[in-house]
Structure formats: C-alpha cells, structure tokens
Amino acid sequence: MAIVKTDRRSIRTRKAIRNAFAQLFSEKGFAAFTISDLTERANINRKTFYNYYPSLKVLAEEITSEITEGFVSLLSEIDFDKPRPDFKAFATKLTTYLHEESELFKNLFSSEHHLSFMNRLTPSLKARAKALLMPRTDAQEDDIDYAIDYSITGFIAVLQSWLKSEHKKSPAEIAAILEGMLNGGFASLMHKN
Numbered sequence: 001m002a003i004v005k006t007d008r009r010s011i012r013t014r015k016a017i018r019n020a021f022a023q024l025f026s027e028k029g030f031a032a033f034t035i036s037d038l039t040e041r042a043n044i045n046r047k048t049f050y051n052y053y054p055s056l057k058v059l060a061e062e063i064t065s066e067i068t069e070g071f072v073s074l075l076s077e078i079d080f081d082k083p084r085p086d087f088k089a090f091a092t093k094l095t096t097y098l099h100e101e102s103e104l105f106k107n108l109f110s111s112e113h114h115l116s117f118m119n120r121l122t123p124s125l126k127a128r129a130k131a132l133l134m135p136r137t138d139a140q141e142d143d144i145d146y147a148i149d150y151s152i153t154g155f156i157a158v159l160q161s162w163l164k165s166e167h168k169k170s171p172a173e174i175a176a177i178l179e180g181m182l183n184g185g186f187a188s189l190m191h192k193n
Helices: 007-030 035-042 046-050 054-077 089-098 102-109 114-134 141-164 171-189
Strands: none
Touching: 007 035, 007 046, 007 102, 035 046, 035 141, 035 171, 054 089, 054 102, 054 114, 089 102, 089 141, 089 171, 102 114, 102 141, 114 141
C-alpha cells in the first residue's frame, strides 16, 4: 500500500472514502456496490482510492477494526477491579465518539444491512470484552458470555435508536441512559421525578 500523508487533505479524503463506503453500504449492502460507485460518491478518482486502500474488502476490514479498537480502548479504561466500576466516563466518551462520527455510524448501524456489519464487529468486541472480564470474576464462562451478549446487543440497540432519531437526545443524555443500563439495568430507570 502507498504511504499516505496525514495532512488535512489526506484526512478529508479518508473521511470522504469512509463516509461514501458507509452510505453505499447502507443503501445497497456490501456485496452490491463497486469501487467505481464509491469513488463517484466520494468525488475522487480510482487512483486516489487505491492510494489509500487496495480493495473494498480491506477498507471494510479497516473500518471494522478501527471501530472495534475504539470501543475496546474505551472499555479498557474502565477499572473493573473496583467493586462498582465507573461507567459514566466510558458512556460519555462512547457517545461523544459516535456523535463526532455520526454520519459513518448512522449508516453502518442503522441501515437494513447493518446485520452484516454487526456480524463482523460483534465477535471481536465480545472476545476483547471477555478477555478483560474473565480474569476479574469467578463467574462461569457461559454466564459471562450471556452478560456480554446482552450488554453488546443492548448498547447497539440504544445507539441505533439514537442515531436514527437524528440525536433527539444529547450525547450526555444517551451516556446517562447507557451508564444506568450498566450500573443497574432497568432498575436504574424505575424512579419518578
């Protein structure tokens, strides 16, 4: 792969490619669009695309990997050794990250084709979360698997709803909901003002 400068133009070009990918993925699904479709949508030529990525598959893998690493990096900041981990910072950073990249995430998480993306993302997230949690608990491995599955699918569902709603709630409000889910499940929502 060619060496790519990290100047502002290169950053804008990468973002245009990634957003065009997400838009086309949302509209057609991964298997139904070509590099020509993507370069037209991103308003770049094919050579520019190939300066950054050798194929659509590599682009998809890079996006999935970056998202997974971003989520896992945030997850790894949680001190699970505390009796009651602080999920607020995690939830706030996560929703801020999603808000900043809302075009990309809205298209990847909220399209009718989102399951193929989630099928790429979820196993990686699950494996990394499990690696963080297993050494810190006496729970049985399958119990941890259930808890992780519940947490990941619940988080994704809340984030999808938020992105589809065009951010009716602020990142801080969604972070508070996610924090409540992690700290107390539905019980955290069962109070009257």
